[in-house]
Amino acid sequence: MKLLTAILFFCIGMSHFGYSQSFELKGEVKDQYQEPIAFASVFLLTVTDSTLVKGTSADENGAFFFSEVDEGLYFLKASYVGQVSNNLPLEILMDTKIGALIIEQEAEQLNEVTVTSNKPVVKREVDRIVFNVENTVISQNNSWDILRQTPGVIMMNDELKVRNQATTVYINNRKVQLSSEEVRSLLENYQGENIKSVEVIHNPPASYDAEGGSILNIVTSKNVSVGYKGNVNAGYTQGVFPKYNFGTSHFYKTKKLNVHASYNFTPKKEFKNTLNNTNFMDDTGIVSVWDTDFDQVIRSNTHSAGLAIDYDFNDNNTLSFTSNALFQPKRDADFFQETTIKNASGVLDSLFTTQSLLNERKNNISGDLTFKHQFKDQGNLTVNAHYTNFDLDRNQEVNSDYFQPSGSFLRDFNFSTIANQHIEIKTAQIDYTDYLGSVFFETGAKGSFIDSESKLDYFLENNGTEFISNLSDDYTYDESVYAGYFSLSKDWEKWSVKTGLRAEQTESSGVSVNVSSINDLNYFELFPSLYILHSINENHSLSFDYARKVQRPRYEDLNPFRTYINERTFEEGNPNLTPSFSHNFNLNYTLNQEYYFDFYYRDNGKYISTLTFQDNNDFVLRDITQNVLESTSYGFDFTYGKSITNRWYLYSYISLFHEDETFIALQSDDYTFKNDYNGAYVDLTNYVTLSNDGSFKGELGFVYLSGWLQGSFIQEESTNLSVGLRKSFLDNRAVLSVSANDLLGNYNSYLSSKYLNQDNSFFIKPETQYVKFGFTYNFGNFRLEDNQRDIDKIERERLD
Numbered sequence: 001m002k003l004l005t006a007i008l009f010f011c012i013g014m015s016h017f018g019y020s021q022s023f024e025l026k027g028e029v030k031d032q033y034q035e036p037i038a039f040a041s042v043f044l045l046t047v048t049d050s051t052l053v054k055g056t057s058a059d060e061n062g063a064f065f066f067s068e069v070d071e072g073l074y075f076l077k078a079s080y081v082g083q084v085s086n087n088l089p090l091e092i093l094m095d096t097k098i099g100a101l102i103i104e105q106e107a108e109q110l111n112e113v114t115v116t117s118n119k120p121v122v123k124r125e126v127d128r129i130v131f132n133v134e135n136t137v138i139s140q141n142n143s144w145d146i147l148r149q150t151p152g153v154i155m156m157n158d159e160l161k162v163r164n165q166a167t168t169v170y171i172n173n174r175k176v177q178l179s180s181e182e183v184r185s186l187l188e189n190y191q192g193e194n195i196k197s198v199e200v201i202h203n204p205p206a207s208y209d210a211e212g213g214s215i216l217n218i219v220t221s222k223n224v225s226v227g228y229k230g231n232v233n234a235g236y237t238q239g240v241f242p243k244y245n246f247g248t249s250h251f252y253k254t255k256k257l258n259v260h261a262s263y264n265f266t267p268k269k270e271f272k273n274t275l276n277n278t279n280f281m282d283d284t285g286i287v288s289v290w291d292t293d294f295d296q297v298i299r300s301n302t303h304s305a306g307l308a309i310d311y312d313f314n315d316n317n318t319l320s321f322t323s324n325a326l327f328q329p330k331r332d333a334d335f336f337q338e339t340t341i342k343n344a345s346g347v348l349d350s351l352f353t354t355q356s357l358l359n360e361r362k363n364n365i366s367g368d369l370t371f372k373h374q375f376k377d378q379g380n381l382t383v384n385a386h387y388t389n390f391d392l393d394r395n396q397e398v399n400s401d402y403f404q405p406s407g408s409f410l411r412d413f414n415f416s417t418i419a420n421q422h423i424e425i426k427t428a429q430i431d432y433t434d435y436l437g438s439v440f441f442e443t444g445a446k447g448s449f450i451d452s453e454s455k456l457d458y459f460l461e462n463n464g465t466e467f468i469s470n471l472s473d474d475y476t477y478d479e480s481v482y483a484g485y486f487s488l489s490k491d492w493e494k495w496s497v498k499t500g501l502r503a504e505q506t507e508s509s510g511v512s513v514n515v516s517s518i519n520d521l522n523y524f525e526l527f528p529s530l531y532i533l534h535s536i537n538e539n540h541s542l543s544f545d546y547a548r549k550v551q552r553p554r555y556e557d558l559n560p561f562r563t564y565i566n567e568r569t570f571e572e573g574n575p576n577l578t579p580s581f582s583h584n585f586n587l588n589y590t591l592n593q594e595y596y597f598d599f600y601y602r603d604n605g606k607y608i609s610t611l612t613f614q615d616n617n618d619f620v621l622r623d624i625t626q627n628v629l630e631s632t633s634y635g636f637d638f639t640y641g642k643s644i645t646n647r648w649y650l651y652s653y654i655s656l657f658h659e660d661e662t663f664i665a666l667q668s669d670d671y672t673f674k675n676d677y678n679g680a681y682v683d684l685t686n687y688v689t690l691s692n693d694g695s696f697k698g699e700l701g702f703v704y705l706s707g708w709l710q711g712s713f714i715q716e717e718s719t720n721l722s723v724g725l726r727k728s729f730l731d732n733r734a735v736l737s738v739s740a741n742d743l744l745g746n747y748n749s750y751l752s753s754k755y756l757n758q759d760n761s762f763f764i765k766p767e768t769q770y771v772k773f774g775f776t777y778n779f780g781n782f783r784l785e786d787n788q789r790d791i792d793k794i795e796r797e798r799l800d
Contacts, residue, residue: 023068023069023071023092023094023095023096024066024069025065025066025076025090025095026065026066026096026435027097027099027101027378028058028062028101029042029058029062030100030103031102032104034100034315034374036058036062036063037062037078037080038061039057039058040064040078040079041057041058041078042057042076042077042101043055044066044074045075045076045087046075047074050075050087058078064078065491069092072091073091073092074089074090074092075088075089076090076098077101078101078103080103083104085101086102088101095437095438097378097435098378122593122596124533124543124590124593125533126489126496126497126532126533126543126545127498127531127545128199128200128201129152129202129596133146133198143187143218145724146195146198147169147198147218150216152200152598152653153167154653154681162200162202162214162216163213163602165214165602165633166213167214167216168212168213168216169215169218170216171217171218172218172219195218195219195220197219198216198217198219199219201214201215201217202214202586202600203529203545203584205498205531206487206500206527207442207444207485207487209446210483210502210525210548211549211551212551213582213584227253228251228252229250229251229778230250230251230780231248232246232247232248232776233245233246233248233774233775233776235772235775236772236774237770237771237772238770239270239271239769240271240767241297243267243268244267245264245265246264246265247262247263247264248263249261255312256311257311257312258308258310258311259308259309261305261306263306264304264305265302266301267300267302268302269297270297270766271766272296272765272767273293273294274296274764275291275762275763275765276291276760276761276762276763277761278292278614279760280614280616281616282616288349288619289342289343289346290340290341290619292339293337293338293339294335294337296333299330299331299332300328300330300332301330302327303326303327303329306322307321307323309322315374317371317372318371319370319371320371321369321370322368324365325363326364327364328360329361330361331359331360332357332359332360333356333357333360334357335354335355336354336355337353338352338353339354339566348405349405350410352400352402353401353403354399354400354401354566355399355400356396356398356399356566357396357397360393361393361394362392363390364388364391365389365390366388366389368384368385369386370382370384370385371383371384377434378434379432379433379434379435380432380433380434381430381431384430384431385429386429387424387426388424389424390422390424391420391421391422392419392421393419393420394417394418394419394420395416395418396563396564397415397416397461398416398564398567399414399461413462413567415460415461415468415567417458417564418456418457419457421452421454421455422452422454423450423452424451427446427447427448427449428446429444429445430444430445431444436488438490439488439489440488440489442485442486442488443484443486443487444484444485445483445484445485446483448479448480448481448483449479450478451476451477452477452478452559453474454473454475454476454477457472469514474512474513475512475558475559476510477508477510477575478509479506479509480506481505483503483504483505484502484503485501485502485503487499487529494536495532495535496531496532497531498530499528499530499531500529501526501527501529502529503527504525504550505523505524506525506579507521507522508521509521510575521578523579525550527549527550530547531543531544539592541589542587542588542589542590543586543590544588546583546584548581548583549582549584550579550581551580551581551605551608553577553608557574558574559575568619568621569620574624574626577608577626578627580604580627581605581606582603582604582605582607583602583605584600584601585600586600587599594640595638595639596637596638598637598639599634599636600634600637601632602632602634603631603632604631604633605630606631607627607628608626608627609628609631609661609663610623610626611625611711611712612711612712612713612753612760613666613667613712614760615667616667616757626663626664628661629662629672631661631662632658632659632660633657633658633659633660634658635656635657636657637653638652638653638654639652647689647690648688649687650686651684651685651686651687652683652684652685653682653683654680654683655680656680657680658676658678659676659679659708659709661674661675661711662674662675665756668757671756673756675711675755679705679707679708680704680705681705681706682702682704684701685699685702686700686701687699688700695727695728696725696726696727697725697726698724698725698726699722699725699739701720701721701722701723702720702721704718705717705718705719712753712758713752713753713762714753716751718747718748719746720742720747721742722739722741722742722743723739723740724738724739724740732778733777733779734775734776734777735774735776736773737773738772738774739771740772741768741772743769747769748763748768750762
């Protein structure tokens with residue numbers, strides 16, 4: 001850690017002494033509140049008569065660049081939407097980097113601007129793909145739908161995936177610290193009008209944590225004027241059971257203070273049906289056939305709130321506080337299943353029913369404190385501290401009754417479990433950015449400290465309450481990660497190159513009282529990254545990127561909890577999981593900024609996968625998380641979006657892929673088995689404007705998946721046809737929407753695991769067929785853009 005700190009401060013010191021012999025001029029365009037102004041025009045003028053010498057446009061971050069500037073005196077000026085900065089006098093004697101050009105933004109003028117919706121634009125940058133959606137035909141959708149429609153993104157079982165792996169959602173480079181279900185609820189209630197672009201980062205650079213895969217970063221429009229705005233929203237979804245959501249959001253801005261507060265309440269009643277078939281066997285073949293019909297009814301009340309406060313002491317110093325809180329005081333689940341047991345000839349041997357009651361309570365509170373200092377020479381120093389407190393209590397009662405084929409009662413089996421988990425996460429981070437001549441430089445250091453305590457008590461309830469010690473456990477897990485990184489990037493006329501290196505020292509210890517085991521890990525790893533983009537000409541470009549990543553076990557996967565469907569079907573954690581390391585390669589070709597061809601290859605290493613095994617001796621079916629021996633993924637993606645007419649935009653995404661996992665078959669004499677699949681994914685989505693004023697819009701989407709590899713299972717093909725309508729009125733203050741999903745009823749499909757002595761399959765049918773109604777009303781100066789943010793802590797992802 002001392003070496004990393006020394007390298008960090010050496011790099012910060014050296015950054016102030018970098019120079020270049022060519023005359024270059026660079027800087028940024030900002031408003032009076034130090035917010036970057038994207039795509040502003042910048043002009044270099046003569047001092048004598050203000051004749052134009054050079055002109056350029058700022059990028060999406062407000063940064064501009066001039067090359068080959070002759071020695072002399074100049075005026076520098078910027079303009080945006082008819083507003084201009086003051087002339088800045090400059091004497092160019094060497095490479096020059098200025099402070100920001102300030103354009104005073106006026107809310108009255110900006111609010112009168114009428115913007116016409118255009119088609120979404122996809123732009124490839126050196127380390128990411130940028131999907132610009134601001135003022136486009138899809139910006140009227142909610143944030144979740146926009147993410148689903150982002151190039152390269154697919155949705156499986158309500159989870160967003162990129163290149164066949166789960167992805168992480170960020171808002172303005174701040175990680176959304178919620179489970180996949182909670183992320184969807186949040187984004188479905190966050191309006192798409194606030195989104196400027198979505199960035200797809202297949203290989204996150206060194207400034208991001210080494211843990212995790214791809215990132216979907218939502219970039220919101222910047223707040224440009226003072227005032228107050230707010231909204232209230234409500235939703236109703238009719239599936240098997242009705243569901244509701246209610247929320248409100250408020251934003252207030254002065255010259256120095258930004259405050260954003262939000263609250264959402266989501267009461268739900270959900271239904272899921274699962275059909276399971278397991279053929280237990282011995283050396284002679286099938287000996288017993290178990291068919292299960294499993295119904296789940298889940299009721300929950302979830303309260304979520306967010307608070308973000310920014311205070312600008314002056315132009316160079318800002319203090320920010322961000323907090324998120326999620327309270328789930330109630331999550332009750334009624335599980336009922338009926339299982340028939342037949343012999344190899346198909347004759348009924350017996351049957352049993354299981355009634356299970358699950359009660360759960362969860363609290364998740366987090367806070368961030370961030371200080372940012374901007375040096376006069378444009379260097380930036382950011383210091384951040386973070387804290388998370390997570391609590392989960394879970395109680396379960398399971399009662400099974402066994403019957404003869406005639407229906408007469410045989411016996412019962414009853415048990416209960418009491419489980420709780422407490423997790424604390426603390427992090428501290430420092431980041432510094434600056435220019436070394438014409439090279440952009442980033443460096444930083446971070447410390448993460450995680451403490452997790454878990455307890456499970458198992459009680460047999462057949463003849464009174466009896467504590468069973470060998471099925472109970474106390475598990476503690478402590479982890480410390482020390483990290484440091486640096487990154488360099490430079491743009492030429494036709495080339496962009498970025499490279500970086502991240503170093504992480506990890507120390508962890510897991511202690512299980514029941515099995516008297518201690519799992520200590522201590523390792524130092526380097527994570528290099530490289531990105532190259534070559535623009536051959538205005539119609540053709542090539543890019544390549546590589547990054548090494550780590551996947552650490554989630555805390556719940558390490559926890560040896562068991563969650564039971566009945567005494568013969570359960571899932572359990574694995575305290576012996578180890579991190580896995582992956583190598584990720586991407587090669588991309590872009591034609592006319594419309595056609596995108598992507599080739600990728602991933603060596604996933606000892607990937608952490610959830611596998612299902614059947615015990616043919618004890619007739620038990622269990623899910624367990626396990627490190628596979630090896631795993632690879634590769635494929636070809638094609639993306640194309642085009643406006644067929646002024647009112648019709650077509651988005652298409654086609655992926656051909658290969659997935660494989662090689663794992664130890666625990667119930668097959670520890671045989672090494674390779675599960676693989678070659679598949680295809682097709683997404684065709686149509687966006688149609690149905691009125692002349694653009695207030696009435698429609699959407700029609702079709703998705704086809706040939707199949708999927710999911711641990712030890714292969715999922716069969718599925719299709720999804722969806723339709724949606726959206727109408728805004730009252731001068732866009734009110735928005736009413738309706739949508740329908742899975743119109744053909746083919747979204748769900750069978751998953752089968754058939755190899756060696758394993759033969760079981762599932763058909764899981766959640767409420768994918770539904771009709772959803774939504775309503776939002778904006779008040780105050782609602783045309784203000786938002787400053788929605790969330791917390792940037794990768795450690796919290798492992799709470800899921």
